[in-house]
Amino acid sequence: MSSLPKEVRSWIYDFFSNERFAAYLMIDTRQCIEAKGGNLDFYGLSSLRLGESVAQQLEFMEGLLPCPELPFHMPMMELPGGHVADLHFFGDGDSVWLVFLDATPERDHQQRLQQKAYEMTLLQERERQLNAKLQSTNEALRESQEGLSREYRRAESLLLNILPASIAERLKADEQIADNHAEVSVLFADIVGFTERARSVGATTTLAILNYFFRAADLLSEQHGCEKIKTIGDCVMAVAGLPVARPDHAHALAHYALELREAARCERFAGEPLSLRIGIHSGPIVAGVIGKRRFVYDLWGDTVNLAARIQKAAEPDEIRISDATHQLLGPEFACEPLGETELRGTGRVRMWRL
Amino acid sequence: MLQKKICMLGGFAVGKTSLVRRFVQSIFSENYLTTVGVKIDKKSVAFPDKTVDLILWDLAGEDDIGSFRVSYVRGATGLVLVADGTRPATLAVALTLRERCEAEFGAMPFILLFNKSDLTDRWAVPEGEIDELKQRGWQIYLTSALSGEHVDDAFRQLASMVAN
Numbered sequence: 001m002s003s004l005p006k007e008v009r010s011w012i013y014d015f016f017s018n019e020r021f022a023a024y025l026m027i028d029t030r031q032c033i034e035a036k037g038g039n040l041d042f043y044g045l046s047s048l049r050l051g052e053s054v055a056q057q058l059e060f061m062e063g064l065l066p067c068p069e070l071p072f073h074m075p076m077m078e079l080p081g082g083h084v085a086d087l088h089f090f091g092d093g094d095s096v097w098l099v100f101l102d103a104t105p106e107r108d109h110q111q112r113l114q115q116k117a118y119e120m121t122l123l124q125e126r127e128r129q130l131n132a133k134l135q136s137t138n139e140a141l142r143e144s145q146e147g148l149s150r151e152y153r154r155a156e157s158l159l160l161n162i163l164p165a166s167i168a169e170r171l172k173a174d175e176q177i178a179d180n181h182a183e184v185s186v187l188f189a190d191i192v193g194f195t196e197r198a199r200s201v202g203a204t205t206t207l208a209i210l211n212y213f214f215r216a217a218d219l220l221s222e223q224h225g226c227e228k229i230k231t232i233g234d235c236v237m238a239v240a241g242l243p244v245a246r247p248d249h250a251h252a253l254a255h256y257a258l259e260l261r262e263a264a265r266c267e268r269f270a271g272e273p274l275s276l277r278i279g280i281h282s283g284p285i286v287a288g289v290i291g292k293r294r295f296v297y298d299l300w301g302d303t304v305n306l307a308a309r310i311q312k313a314a315e316p317d318e319i320r321i322s323d324a325t326h327q328l329l330g331p332e333f334a335c336e337p338l339g340e341t342e343l344r345g346t347g348r349v350r351m352w353r354l
Numbered sequence: 355m356l357q358k359k360i361c362m363l364g365g366f367a368v369g370k371t372s373l374v375r376r377f378v379q380s381i382f383s384e385n386y387l388t389t390v391g392v393k394i395d396k397k398s399v400a401f402p403d404k405t406v407d408l409i410l411w412d413l414a415g416e417d418d419i420g421s422f423r424v425s426y427v428r429g430a431t432g433l434v435l436v437a438d439g440t441r442p443a444t445l446a447v448a449l450t451l452r453e454r455c456e457a458e459f460g461a462m463p464f465i466l467l468f469n470k471s472d473l474t475d476r477w478a479v480p481e482g483e484i485d486e487l488k489q490r491g492w493q494i495y496l497t498s499a500l501s502g503e504h505v506d507d508a509f510r511q512l513a514s515m516v517a518n
Binding site: 055056059060062063064065067072073074075076077078084103107110111114115118119121122125129 | 355357358359366367386387388390391392393394396409411414415423425426428429430431440441476478
């Protein structure tokens with residue numbers, strides 16, 4: 001300081017004492033206030049008592065003394081009066097000086113800058129959080145949608161296993177399904193000597209035979225545009241002309257019957273070729289879905305009953321058709337007349353061998 | 355008279371000033387006003403056998419830990435570490451500040467507050483993580499300066515820790 005000219009020293013003195021409201025305390029070894037002065041009033045500290053503990057009068061002094069590393073600077077402390085001071089501690093023999101310099105304008109300026117910076121940072125953090133949340137919500141939504149559509153496809157394929165596609169569609173639209181079909185052909189086919197042979201070969205082989213037979217029935221119905229309606233024990237029921245009408249329903253079902261019989265012959269059941277008894281009749285039926293939770297698509301009417309009776313009357317390996325079906329087939333198929341036969345519940349019926 | 359210096363430590367905008375205001379004056383303001391430097395408050399906590407005056411140093415929060423002035427902590431006998439339960443990264447800030455204080459002045463009692471517990475829909479600290487910290491024997495509180503939840507409990511706990 002001594003190297004500075006008197007004018008400069010004097011200016012510095014005036015600056016700190018007036019512009020920065022310099023104030024001071026002198027603290028003795030007992031940590032009591034030994035002397036005080038300057039602009040203490042500015043900081044609301046004019047009532048400090050000499051000779052008494054500084055920590056009991058100035059709370060921020062608690063624990064600070066003795067301070068092993070003097071000089072010591074503590075910036076921007078807000079004091080009870082509302083003004084902010086930079087605190088400078090320095091030693092002088094056994095005493096410690098504490099100088100207060102006003103830092104309120106600097107604090108306010110820094111606070112304005114920091115407020116903007118932190119608010120901005122908080123907004124950015126919040127934006128990142130919201131984006132992350134949005135992303136994970138989207139992810140979860142996509143996953144549940146995928147799961148849903150997987151389930152839907154599964155349900156769909158299960159439904160199609162038991163119902164014709166157009167019927168399944170209508171059922172999903174909550175329609176009641178009971179349709180009159182004036183012109184269809186109905187086929188029944190079962191395995192000759194099934195019960196006895198099943199007993200001789202055991203359950204596993206029998207199941208394999210049934211599986212083969214029903215699979216063939218499924219496959220052929222797809223090929224010929226027929227519908228396999230159901231199986232009853234070893235018996236298959238199939239129909240042509242459903243659910244979409246077709247004029248050649250008898251032809252389609254006749255081809256179906258011939259190929260089904262051929263397919264059966266390729267398989268052996270208890271040492272002999274698998275042989276079927278097949279019956280076909282044509283006429284009007286009612287088709288519909290019954291049940292609420294377990295759907296069954298089925299056919300009803302005299303046509304169905306008669307077709308079943310004709311099948312029961314058929315010989316092993318024979319495809320027996322009613323007169324009505326025969327007329328529909330016309331000369332295209334070679335048929336052999338069987339004469340009139342008495343059928344239970346129907347009376348005498350004229351039938352043909354395909 | 356038993357008088358103890360306590361420092362509030364934590365990242366910026368975790369609620370240090372709001373917690374002190376809630377504890378000392380029982381008020382809360384929705385407006386965020388950042389702290390620069392330090393402000394001192396005092397509150398007495400009474401126990402059956404003694405009364406402790408807590409001298410609370412509400413220090414400026416930091417977004418850059420490097421700029422933290424550890425010298426403010428000189429003479430402190432306890433720390434209140436504050437994290438924001440909706441901003442998980444603030445936990446690491448509070449713990450790092452504690453390490454810096456301990457490196458300078460040695461170990462001292464502390465409590466750890468996860469503040470803003472009223473913001474349940476934005477809460478981002480898993481319960482498992484808090485349990486894990488409790489396993490270390492730490493005193494941990496989920497506080498809300500807005501509602502006052504657990505604020506008095508927490509400061510009272512620290513007062514009893516530093517009074518002994």
